[in-house]
Amino acid sequence: MSDEIEINIDDLSRRMDGAISSLRTEFASLRTGRASASMLEPIMVESYGQLTPINQVGTVNVPEPRMVTINVWDKSLVQKVEKAIRESGLGINPQLNGTIIMLPIPELNEERRRELTKVASQYAESARVSVRNVRRDGMDQIKKAKAAGMSEDDQKFWETEVQDQTNAHIARIDEALETKQAEIMQV
Incomplete structure (x- = not known):
């Protein structure tokens, strides 16, 4: 790998973590009964x-x-x-x-529970979009570095790193959504 050109994966990961943190805050505001x-x-x-x-x-x-x-x-x-x-x-x-x-705190009826799971899904989708936007920024950094002389092997390495981070964060969002939906539907 080239020492002069490097992509800041830690910054991208921190920004993706921010999307998950924001999602957890939104989930906490949902009343589950x-x-x-x-x-x-x-x-x-x-x-x-x-x-x-x-x-x-x-x-x-x-x-x-x-x-x-x-x-x-x-x-x-x-x-x-x-x-x-x-x-x-x-x-x-x-x-x-x-x-x-x-x-x-009153009991939630079935209809209200279903509505809340849809709201939770919307929150999760907006978190996924945020993570994908961070991914796009990372890929743009890689393209700029390629134009500045990054080797093709380094480009592939960094693209894989950014994609791996994205996949890991999307999986965490999906896991948080499943947990929240189960919590909402629990009677």
């Missing part, structure tokens, strides 16, 4: 004139498999937190108990 503190992560609360993540205005706990509680630190924010949860589209009806907001 089981309580999870991460389902509240996307919710922002209007506090002191700015939007603040819900976990920065109170303590989020999961005391039971079907219950999430938020112990709001500032009494004046309880109503705003409740409003933010109602308007979030999670389909959860908050119950107030002083500064504690309880979120009972």
Whole structure:
């Protein structure tokens, strides 16, 4: 291999890992019928004139498999937190108990489970597209290096490396999707 011309596989792999990390975050926001503190992560609360993540205005706990509680630190924010949860589209009806907001997680019906598996599939497909875009960038780097004097053997080597990284990351996405779909369909 040529020492002067090298493709940064670590950078490509890091960018592909970023797509998988983003996918896991999106999966965490899907409600599966089981309580999870991460389902509240996307919710922002209007506090002191700015939007603040819900976990920065109170303590989020999961005391039971079907219950999430938020112990709001500032009494004046309880109503705003409740409003933010109602308007979030999670389909959860908050119950107030002083500064504690309880979120009972209802059972999902079959139709809603199927809808959620389709949403999970869409999230996975967008992650695959991101990985493929990183692959395309890597292949473009290889073409530029070839034009700059990279040997054909080196070109083949790097193309194989980039493709192997792509295949490994796509397999991880598919595995994460299967796990999430099984979790959603579990009654």
